[in-house]
Amino acid sequence: MSDVEIDFHKTWLGFVQPVEGLVFSIPVLVDAGCMERKPVALQQRLRELARPASPDPGAARQFHDLDQLLAEILG
DSSP: OOHHHHHHHHHHHHHOOOSSSOOOOHHHHHHHTOOOOOOHHHHHHHHHHEEESSSSTTOOEEESOHHHHIIIIIO
């Protein structure tokens, strides 16, 4: 287990802590190879596809074309 994998899974688990039901552990996630590294260019493209919802500088970003998102980001 690399530190990068452990940190990735700790962060992910922090987002999905269940109130009840299925529970994941870091060793199981690492053994399953659930982390997939993507190039920085893909993150930049994701940000380009998520346009601001309003002209405000701090506005949330949203996707306007689901087909484009699925094709370009998820393949």
